[in-house]
Amino acid sequence: MSALTFTLKHKPAQRVDMSPLVCNLLTGMALADINAITLQSGKCKLRVDELFTLEGADTQNIVIKNSLDNLDFIGKDLEGGSISVVGDAGAYLAFGMNAGEIKVSGNVGLYAACEMKKGYLEVSGNAGDFLGAALPGNKMGMKGGTILIKGNVGERVGDHMRRGNILIEGNAGDYCGSRMTAGTIAVMGQTGRHLGYAMRRGTLLFWNQPKLSASFNDCGAHTLAFLPILFASFKSLNSRFADASIAFNRVQRYSGDMSEMGRGEVLVKL
């Protein structure tokens, strides 16, 4: 059975809410029924077949072709299966995702993997601000799963993050890991200002020495036994993180944010 493929016909005039087009909501539906689904776009409701050409039948394996950055909520509350986005994705990609896999070949917008619970998100390009964060006003961001970003990410990555892994091959913007409760964020590139701002617990793992605020204290150089296990868990990823030569277990450990609970840590490769 070939993948259910949505090919975008033209750029929508307004942003489009793609949340009805997830594997668990399409299970058992005929193509005609899927074509008749209406998607919110600005003030309008558009039928799927007004925007997309449909092919294939496997609702557990969805492909969105010619995707653009104004397609929001792709993979919202995904319960399983896989979604492959060819092109860019808009805001709120993988919002509240519960299980399954989403891969994007281009860039993604704001709040990707916002409040994600489980599953795997891979982005070949860049991600916007608030990756893996909580919605404004909410206290719990990403609660599990793994996010892999091959490019750079914006500000506030992992804001209020509670569990899971965010792996960034490129650079991260300001306030990386802000208000983090737990989990791991690893950044191979450079990081911005106010790293770990108000973080309570959790691990920020870096290959390059970041500029730390005064509320992070140096705990010295250490060899940590959990790091080889953490790196081994990345082996199956299609990423530089899977490369054994980038792994390390010798780190400089900083604890913080001391203006908050102070149980968080910044680990920098030595």
Added chain:
Amino acid sequence: MIINGVSIDATFAEAFPMKATRAIITAQNEKWALISAQAMTGFATSVIACGCEGSIERILDPSETPDGRPGVSIMIFAMGGKGLAKQLETRAGQCVLTSPTAALFAGIDGGIRIPLGKNLRYFGDGFQVSKQISGKRYWRIPVMDGEFLAEATTGQVDAIGGGNFLVLAESQPQALEACEAAIEEMRKIPNVIMPFPGGVVRSGSKVGSKYKTLGASTNDAFCPTLKGMTKTALSPEIESVMEIVIDGLTKEHIEKAMRVGMQAVCDLGAKNGIKRISAGNYGGKLGPFHFHLQEIMA
């Protein structure tokens, strides 16, 4: 049945259902992994007084351990799940947490989950760190040599304890030599342990005693010095009897271990003073697992 001049008794070993678990101890080198493992499985020869039976299962290559360091696999058996969990936690806390450079991991992924580092984390006094990696939770507990890393839980599974056979020889050195040969082969079998010192027990017991407070006492029928004083099971030329007790995860693994062990004893044969192989049982009324020696060696 006679193999190489060694008579195999038409009897059986009687074994009991137990609960078992496995843990993996790693350290900076094999020496310290072994020290920790030996401490954790020390005083764990018999459930009669130790609360559990435990031993080193095998030494692990760094490629087989979760953190890529040299390691040792240990197994612990107890009569019930509650007792097993208590023994595991106490021993882990006193023998592995305390052991320089040691880390502790689950050795069984399935089964009922019982605490390994889950409660030891409180030793960290609030400074402990949890990490969930590939669905498994680990605790990083700050200690004076760095960090003690322990997986939160390990698996408890149904198992069998009390498989055994007796080696009857013309002299004490010959009995011991035969048992050592047997243990060397039996240690190559996975999923079994021989919990007694060096794998060999010289004080096999019977149920009951003339003293009311004792539940078990010396197996006088197999004591060579009592040949003229009791209803002996020994012929005049037998001067020494030693026993090998086997606990295992399945009947098949215990049978396999018994087979290779008895074969090693038989290979030494009558010319080295080995006369008989027998087994301990309680008439078949107490334990549901019966290991018939002749069937195993057939």
